[in-house]
Structures are given as structure tokens and as C-alpha cells.
Amino acid sequence: MARAKDENKVIAIYEATLKLVLENGFTGLKMSKVAKEAKLATGTLYIYFKDKEQLINALYLYIKTEQTKQYFWDYSETDSFVSNFRKLWFRVVEVGMKQPEYAIFMEQYYRSPFIKEDxxxxxEALISPVYQLLERGKAEQLIKDIPLELLVCQLLGATNELINLHQEGNFKVTKVHLEAMFKMSWDAIKN
Amino acid sequence: MARAKDENKVIAIYEATLKLVLENGFTGLKMSKVAKEAKLATGTLYIYFKDKEQLINALYLYIKTEQTKQYFWDYSETDSFVSNFRKLWFRVVEVGMKQPEYAIFMEQYYRSPFIKEDxxxxxEALISPVYQLLERGKAEQLIKDIPLELLVCQLLGATNELINLHQEGNFKVTKVHLEAMFKMSWDAIKN
Amino acid sequence: MARAKDENKVIAIYEATLKLVLENGFTGLKMSKVAKEAKLATGTLYIYFKDKEQLINALYLYIKTEQTKQYFWDYSETDSFVSNFRKLWFRVVEVGMKQPEYAIFMEQYYRSPFIKEDxxxxxEALISPVYQLLERGKAEQLIKDIPLELLVCQLLGATNELINLHQEGNFKVTKVHLEAMFKMSWDAIKN
Amino acid sequence: MARAKDENKVIAIYEATLKLVLENGFTGLKMSKVAKEAKLATGTLYIYFKDKEQLINALYLYIKTEQTKQYFWDYSETDSFVSNFRKLWFRVVEVGMKQPEYAIFMEQYYRSPFIKEDxxxxxEALISPVYQLLERGKAEQLIKDIPLELLVCQLLGATNELINLHQEGNFKVTKVHLEAMFKMSWDAIKN
DNA sequence: TATGAATGAGTGTTCATTCAT
DNA sequence: GATGAATGAACACTCATTCAT
Structure with a gap:
């Protein structure tokens, strides 16, 4: 875990790591390159993180926390389901498109030998509000009565692919496209 | 005459590689482990594949070819769009759930330093029939008039996540669930 | 501050390499053995030299520079030709007999796949004074009017073999022998 | 040792080996490449030679025998010393320039880990006539009274270098040059 | 704390040699 | 005998981690 010494360095390390994972996946990720990218000596990395595994798991939690903050900062549970669903859907897509490294990292993390179960x-606990929202939608009979897991597949599968499509850069995703994608997702789950 | 080069060995190598990628991602993929898993000496690997990069790219093409065969073996373009769409959707899911290694490998491949553009x-050319089918659906005004790329995000995003869900093993996907997922996908894109 | 790069290590590596080439030629030259002989970890070698090729070419230049220094450190172009010729001839032989590894290395280097043209x-540019001296001898009509290349064959061929003879150890080369050899060389070229 | 089965193959193997040593020294010498160059399967090589060491030592003896044959085929011990010396000197140079691979191989052989003392x-026993000739020259007081080893250094050092010079190809060695070189060698040793 | 040289186990790959055909 | 696929020990080189400064 990062010591409180220099929070800026920790962030620099996270960003360096994300940049490199974006470029070459975990396979090309070398501690020395992370250090260089973060403008640190190799040894300094090990002051902040015990080893590579710890860096990666800490970064995972950091990303999840960041994403959650950005998803929910102005979220109000008292708003209507439909309003909240729409807000959240767009938030997920916007955040993902702004920081595609996050999604890429996640993808690789889940299949890596570094992952620590806890x-x-x-x-994953951090995104429980998403589950709660969908649960509420089901309770209010606004969306299909289907296991949450499947609803999440449907929704996040589509948004993840959309983020990838944007990241690859061969297709320019416009506002109109976003509305069309949202419409499809809503049509998919609505009752 | 010496022993003839053995096509079975190529398949054994592919399967060993897939198994290992499934377990640990590309990061944990070691040529010596592939050899051991395929019950070959390390050197033998290099008779069949020039290097790791070539093995991975060959495997990618093999998987794409296999998948395509399984998707389309009894496919008839003259059937109705709706019938074909349904058949293809289920085929994609069935194949994916039977061989989740394929999807996992693909995911990692696209972010790896081994990928060769050609x-x-x-x-990717192999799955063009999928694109053609969706094009036809649009032409017949059965599905929404939205760029193909977005339709594909919506559909394959969902099926990929479903395959992952199945593969993780924490959620048992039943026939009923499949029908529900299909319904969602269809509702998402239908006109 | 970390340890500073250590010039002594470079010399230690050179000496280790020379010792091993002397024993077994380039064929038996292994980076791990060089490291062990120089009392370093394998990886340390690669801090100082990018790869084996670079080590070998750097060592070649080092040897040529060392030899040149030793040949010419008290050399004065204003002395007479005969005096200079004699001094240089003995210098070449002394240096060669003191460090036979140098000659052995050179021999192997020229036929190795590691050699880099530049x-x-x-x-080779470093030993141009030798050529200049012989040119002067020709101009002063003290030695035969024969292409430099041939004079060099005659002279260095003999000295190299003498060094080999000494190095093999089956024949003890004395002062008297040296004088005899020098006499032959001089008789060979003198006008 | 080669079995008597197919003498042509043995020669083909020798020539292939020489060609490859000429190109890259012993370092680049691979049994599989020798086989390919000799238009044989790798395994076939091992029918004729037990291993690499044996091939190299057999080839060494083959070369020495060939050279000796070519040096002495029309040699008559009853001719005068001077006539024989001249004939032999030119023979050594001609043979060396015709087959520079021989000299190159020898050079590398003496410093390789393959060399077998016997x-x-x-x-070396094969070239004893050279020693005998020089002994005779000394006895007849035609050449300097110097240890044979030194005379050989002087003479063969120069011829070897001449052969190298020719082989490198940057200097065209003419008849006139040969005469000049011979003159130098003779002046070096004559009484 | 920060540095980067040093370490050495581990990786991809080669190649002498064997062996099934 | 001839073949060339198979073997696996070894080698060049890398990189996570340590440690002297």
C-alpha cells in the first residue's frame, strides 16, 4: 500500500502504469518502464509499492474508486428511476470514453496472475449502487423481471464495447450515436 | 523416411496455449509451459512455430476460422432475416459458452504486443457474414437504422459478457436465461 | 545516490573475456562465464555492454588502443629510421609476448560473425604510424621499394608467429633469439 | 571417422564445413547448416561422423594431408637445397591462395575447444619434410644457424599473412609481388 | 527518502544429437 | 543407409527486486 509520503508520486505511478497497459497490455508492463514514465528511479517505486502485484491491485482499487466517484458525484437516489438510469448510463459511457485506460486495465486485470481475490x-462492492438502481427498476416494474446479472451483462457489455469502439479510433462516436445506443439499451431492458 | 510433421501437434499446441491463457492471461504464457502442457519438448514447439508471436497470431486465425465454421455450418442465406438472426445469436452464445477460451484469448490478443495487423x-474478414446479415435486416426495415458498428457493439457486447458470466461459474445460465437475453437483444435492435 | 558506474568493471570484463578467448576461442565464449570470471552477475554485464557483439567490438578497440599506446609511448618521429624501426619491432614483440591474449583475440575477431565493419x-586506423614509418624507410631508400602491404605481411607475419610460438610454451624464446629474429626481419626488408 | 561407404559424401561434408568456417568462423558453424550445405539430412552427418568434434578433427587431418600432397607431389629430395626451397615456398603460397579456407580453418582450429591433441x-607430423629441408640448408651452411622453430616463424608467418592478404581481396597479389616476397624470405634466412 | 547499479532466477530460442520411419 | 522431426540442455538476454550510497 502506498505510504502517505507523497501522494503525487503515487498518482504519477498509477498514470504511468495505465499508459503503458494501454499501449501493450500487461505483457509489456515492466517496473523499470513504469518508473521511467513516472519520472522516478526504479527503486523509488518500491518505496511506494511492495511489489508489482501490490501496485496492480492498488491501481485496480484506485480506478474503481475514481470511476465510482465520477459516476455518482451528483447522483440523487430520490430522483425517478428513469432519470437516474439515463444519467448513470451516460455517465458510464462518458467516463469510459474519457479514460479508456481504465476499461483496458480492468479487462487485463481480471485475467492476470496478479489479481488478488480480496x-x-x-x-466490485463499490459499484453496488448500480445493482441497487436496477433492483429498484425491477421493483417498480419499469424494467424486465430478469436476474440482475443478466441485465448487467446486457447493459455493461454494450457500454464496454462502445468504449472500445471509441478507443480504437476508427469510428467517431457522436451525440446522436450515444442517444441511439442509449435507446437500444433502454429498449432492451424496459418492460 | 523421418517422422512426418504432425498436424495433431499443431492442434495440441493450440489447445495448450488456450488453456494457459485462460488460466493466467498472456502474462503467464510461457513457451516452456505450452510445450509441457502439449506434451512436447520445448524445441518441438519451434519446429511448428517460428516464435511466440507467430504462434499467437496463428492461433488467433485458427480460432476465428473455427468460430466461423461453427457459426455458419448450417446457415442458409435464403432463410428469413428473423430466423437467421435468431439462429446466429444462439450459435454465437453456444459456441462461446462451450469454448470460453476462445473469447478470453481474443480479448487478450487485441491488447497484446504480439498482434500483427495483417x-x-x-x-476479422471472416466474420463479415454477420455484418451482411445486419445490413439485410436494416434493408428490410426490420431493425433500427443505426450504423452497423453500433449494432454490433450492442449485440456482441452483451453476448461476450454473457459468455464471461458463464465462464466465471458463479451464475448458472439456463435455457430460460438465454431466451431472456435473446429477447433483450432483439428488443434492443428491432424496429 | 546509487553506486556510480564503475570503470574498473569494464576492465574486469575485458580481462575476463580475453582470458576465456585465450582458452577456447570465440566458440567457447559464454556471457555467463565472462560474468563469473569477472566476478559479476550476468545481468551486470548487460549494464555495461548492450550485447555480446558490442562487448566484443568494444574490446577490439580497447586492445588496439592499448597496443598503440604501448607501441608508441616513447616514440619520437625525429629519431632516425633505423633506430625507430628497431625500437618498434622490439616493442611489438615485447607487447605481444607480454599479452598474447591480444593477438589471439584479434585473430579470432577477424573471422567472427561479431565483427562490425566500422x-x-x-x-586499424590506430596503427597508421607503422605504415608511415615504413613509408619513410622507402623514401630514404633504406628498405626495399615494395608495396607497404607486402612489407607488413613479411614483418607482422613473422612477429605474430613468434608471439604464438612463445605463447604455446614449447619453446623458450631468449634475448638471443629475439636478436636473431630481428636480424632476419631486417635482412628481409633492407635495401 | 568416416566409414568407407560413400567417400563423396565425406568430401561434400568437408567442403561444406570449410565454406561455412570461411564465412563465419567456428562460432557460426552449425551441424544442421553443414548438412544443408552438403545437401544431406542432419542425421546423415552423424552416420559419417560421430559428432562435431570428430568431424572437425578429421577435417583437420584431411586438410593437412591434402596440403602435404600438393606441396610434395613432384618434390625430389636429391635436387639442390636452393631449388627445393624455392619450389616449396611457391608451392605453399600457391596452395594457400588457391584454398584459403584451409588456412582459415587451421587458424580457428588451433584455438577451438574441439582440438584433440593426438x-x-x-x-603436424605430416609437414616434417619442411623441417628436414631447413635442417639440410643449415647443414649445408646456406641458411642461418638459427633454431628451426624461428626459421619456420619467419617463413610461414610471412606466407600465411600473404595468403590472408590475398583472401581479403583488397590487394591484388601479382607474380611480381610473389617474387618480391620470396626475395624477402630468402634474404631473411640466407647466410 | 531517493537513486540507479547490481543481482540472479527465469524466459525465449537455438542447436548438437537421437531416433522413429 | 538416409531422413528430418523430436529432444532437452544450454545460451543470450531480461526484469523484478534489492541494496549501497
């Missing part, structure tokens, strides 16, 4: 569980 | 292009 | 050219 | 001794 970090994973901890990270 | 292999990628070649592989 | 290193070779650079190294 | 092969070396056996090979």
Missing part, C-alpha cells in the same frame, strides 16, 4: 471483491 | 485484418 | 576500420 | 600431433 481486492477484486472490494472493488 | 493477421488481425484477416481474422 | 569498429574494424576504426581500430 | 589429431594435432598427427597432422
Amino acid at each position: 481486492s477484486k471483491v472490494q472493488g | 493477421s488481425k485484418v484477416q481474422g | 569498429s574494424k576500420v576504426q581500430g | 589429431s594435432k600431433v598427427q597432422g
Whole structure:
């Protein structure tokens, strides 16, 4: 875990790591390159993180926390389901498109030998509000009565792919496209 | 006459590689482990594949070809759009759930430093019938008039996540669930 | 501050390499053995030299420079030709007999796949004073009017073999022998 | 040792080996490449030679024998010393310039880990007539009274270098040059 | 704390040699 | 005998981690 010494360095390390994972996946990720990218000596990295595994798991939690903050900062549970669903859907897509590294990292993390079960569980707990919202939609009979897991597949599968499509850069995603994608997702789950 | 080069060995190598990628991602993929898993000496690997990069790209093409065969073996373009769409959707899911390694490998491949542009292009060409089918659906005004790329995000995003869900093993996907997922996908794109 | 890069290590590596080439030629030259002989970890070698090729070419230049220094450190172009010729001839032989590894290395280097043309050219430029001296001898009509290349064959061929003879150890080369050899060389070229 | 089965193959193997040593030294010498160059399967090589070491030592003896044959085929011990010396000197140079691979191979052989003492001794015995001739010259007081080893250094050092010079190809060695070189060698040793 | 040289186990790959055909 | 696929020990080189400064 990062010591409180220099929070800026921790962030620099996270960003360096994300940049490199974006470029080459976990396979090309070398501690020395992370250090260089973060403008640190290799040894300094090990002051902040015990080893590579810890860096990666800490980064995972950092990303999950960041994403959650950005998803929910102006979220009000008292708003209507439909309003909240729409807000959240667009938030997920916007955040993902702004920081595609996050999604890429996640994808690789789940299949890596670095993953630690408790970090994973901890990270996933952070997005429980998403599950709660969908539960509420079901309770209010606004969306289909289908296991949450499947609804999440449907919704996040589509948004993730959309983020990838944007990141690859061969297709320019416009406002109109976003509305069309949202419409499809809504049509998919609505009752 | 010496022993003849053995096509079975190529398949054994592919399967060993897939198994290992499934377990640990590309990061944990070691040529010596592939050899051991395929019950070969390390050197033998290099008779069949020049290097790791070539193995991975060849495997990518193999998977794409296999998938395509399984998707389309009894496919008839003269059937109705709706019938074909349904058949293809289920085929994609069934194949994916039977061989989740394929999807996992693909995911990692696209972010790896091994990817060779021309292999990628070649592989992607194989699934053009999917694009053609959706094009036809649009022409017949049965599905929404939205760029193909977005329709594909919506559909394959969802099926990929479903395959992952199945593969993780924490949620048992039943026939009923499949029908529900299909319904969502269809509702998402239908006109 | 970390440890500073250590010039002594470079020398230690050179000496280790020379020792091993002397024993087994380039064929038996292994980076791990060089490291062990120089009392370093394998990886340390690669801090100082990018790869084996670079080590070998750097060592070639080092040897050429060392030899040149030793040949010419008290050399004065204003002395008479005969005096200079004699001094240089004995210097070449003394240096060669003191460090037979140098000659052995050179021999192998020229036939190795490691040789880089520009290193070779650079190294050969260092001994141009030898050529200049012989040119002067020709101009002063003290030695035969024969292409320099042939004079050099005659002279260095003999000295190299003498060095080999000494190095093999089956024949003890004395002062008297040296004088005899010098006499032969001089008789060979003198006008 | 080669079995008597197919003498042509043995020669083909020798020539292939020589060609490859000429190109890259012993370092680049691979049994599989020798086989390919000799238009044989790798395994076939091992029918004729037990291993690499044996091939190299057999080849050494082959070369020494060939050279000797070519040096002495029309040699008559009853001719005068001077006539024989001249004939032999030119023979050595001609043979060396015609087959520079021989000299290159020898050079590398003596510093390789493949060398076997008894092969070396056996090979060197073959050129004893050279020693005998010089002994006779000394007895007849035609050449300097100097240890044979030194005379050989002087003479063969120069011829070897001349052969190298020719082989490198940057200097065209003419008849006139040969006469000049011979003159130098003779002046070096004559009484 | 920060540095980056040093370490050495581990990786991809080669190649002498064997062996099934 | 001839073949060339198979083997696996070894080698060049890398990189996570340590440690002297």
C-alpha cells in the first residue's frame, strides 16, 4: 500500500502504469518502464509499492474508486428511476470514453496472475449502487423481471464495447450515436 | 523416411496455449509451459512455430476460422432475416459458452504486443457474414437504422459478457436465461 | 545516490573475456562465464555492454588502443629510421609476448560473425604510424621499394608467429633469439 | 571417422564445413547448416561422423594431408637445397591462395575447444619434410644457424599473412609481388 | 527518502544429437 | 543407409527486486 509520503508520486505511478497497459497490455508492463514514465528511479517505486502485484491491485482499487466517484458525484437516489438510469448510463459511457485506460486495465486485470481475490471483491462492492438502481427498476416494474446479472451483462457489455469502439479510433462516436445506443439499451431492458 | 510433421501437434499446441491463457492471461504464457502442457519438448514447439508471436497470431486465425465454421455450418442465406438472426445469436452464445477460451484469448490478443495487423485484418474478414446479415435486416426495415458498428457493439457486447458470466461459474445460465437475453437483444435492435 | 558506474568493471570484463578467448576461442565464449570470471552477475554485464557483439567490438578497440599506446609511448618521429624501426619491432614483440591474449583475440575477431565493419576500420586506423614509418624507410631508400602491404605481411607475419610460438610454451624464446629474429626481419626488408 | 561407404559424401561434408568456417568462423558453424550445405539430412552427418568434434578433427587431418600432397607431389629430395626451397615456398603460397579456407580453418582450429591433441600431433607430423629441408640448408651452411622453430616463424608467418592478404581481396597479389616476397624470405634466412 | 547499479532466477530460442520411419 | 522431426540442455538476454550510497 502506498505510504502517505507523497501522494503525487503515487498518482504519477498509477498514470504511468495505465499508459503503458494501454499501449501493450500487461505483457509489456515492466517496473523499470513504469518508473521511467513516472519520472522516478526504479527503486523509488518500491518505496511506494511492495511489489508489482501490490501496485496492480492498488491501481485496480484506485480506478474503481475514481470511476465510482465520477459516476455518482451528483447522483440523487430520490430522483425517478428513469432519470437516474439515463444519467448513470451516460455517465458510464462518458467516463469510459474519457479514460479508456481504465476499461483496458480492468479487462487485463481480471485475467492476470496478479489479481488478488480480496481486492477484486472490494472493488466490485463499490459499484453496488448500480445493482441497487436496477433492483429498484425491477421493483417498480419499469424494467424486465430478469436476474440482475443478466441485465448487467446486457447493459455493461454494450457500454464496454462502445468504449472500445471509441478507443480504437476508427469510428467517431457522436451525440446522436450515444442517444441511439442509449435507446437500444433502454429498449432492451424496459418492460 | 523421418517422422512426418504432425498436424495433431499443431492442434495440441493450440489447445495448450488456450488453456494457459485462460488460466493466467498472456502474462503467464510461457513457451516452456505450452510445450509441457502439449506434451512436447520445448524445441518441438519451434519446429511448428517460428516464435511466440507467430504462434499467437496463428492461433488467433485458427480460432476465428473455427468460430466461423461453427457459426455458419448450417446457415442458409435464403432463410428469413428473423430466423437467421435468431439462429446466429444462439450459435454465437453456444459456441462461446462451450469454448470460453476462445473469447478470453481474443480479448487478450487485441491488447497484446504480439498482434500483427495483417493477421488481425484477416481474422476479422471472416466474420463479415454477420455484418451482411445486419445490413439485410436494416434493408428490410426490420431493425433500427443505426450504423452497423453500433449494432454490433450492442449485440456482441452483451453476448461476450454473457459468455464471461458463464465462464466465471458463479451464475448458472439456463435455457430460460438465454431466451431472456435473446429477447433483450432483439428488443434492443428491432424496429 | 546509487553506486556510480564503475570503470574498473569494464576492465574486469575485458580481462575476463580475453582470458576465456585465450582458452577456447570465440566458440567457447559464454556471457555467463565472462560474468563469473569477472566476478559479476550476468545481468551486470548487460549494464555495461548492450550485447555480446558490442562487448566484443568494444574490446577490439580497447586492445588496439592499448597496443598503440604501448607501441608508441616513447616514440619520437625525429629519431632516425633505423633506430625507430628497431625500437618498434622490439616493442611489438615485447607487447605481444607480454599479452598474447591480444593477438589471439584479434585473430579470432577477424573471422567472427561479431565483427562490425566500422569498429574494424576504426581500430586499424590506430596503427597508421607503422605504415608511415615504413613509408619513410622507402623514401630514404633504406628498405626495399615494395608495396607497404607486402612489407607488413613479411614483418607482422613473422612477429605474430613468434608471439604464438612463445605463447604455446614449447619453446623458450631468449634475448638471443629475439636478436636473431630481428636480424632476419631486417635482412628481409633492407635495401 | 568416416566409414568407407560413400567417400563423396565425406568430401561434400568437408567442403561444406570449410565454406561455412570461411564465412563465419567456428562460432557460426552449425551441424544442421553443414548438412544443408552438403545437401544431406542432419542425421546423415552423424552416420559419417560421430559428432562435431570428430568431424572437425578429421577435417583437420584431411586438410593437412591434402596440403602435404600438393606441396610434395613432384618434390625430389636429391635436387639442390636452393631449388627445393624455392619450389616449396611457391608451392605453399600457391596452395594457400588457391584454398584459403584451409588456412582459415587451421587458424580457428588451433584455438577451438574441439582440438584433440593426438589429431594435432598427427597432422603436424605430416609437414616434417619442411623441417628436414631447413635442417639440410643449415647443414649445408646456406641458411642461418638459427633454431628451426624461428626459421619456420619467419617463413610461414610471412606466407600465411600473404595468403590472408590475398583472401581479403583488397590487394591484388601479382607474380611480381610473389617474387618480391620470396626475395624477402630468402634474404631473411640466407647466410 | 531517493537513486540507479547490481543481482540472479527465469524466459525465449537455438542447436548438437537421437531416433522413429 | 538416409531422413528430418523430436529432444532437452544450454545460451543470450531480461526484469523484478534489492541494496549501497
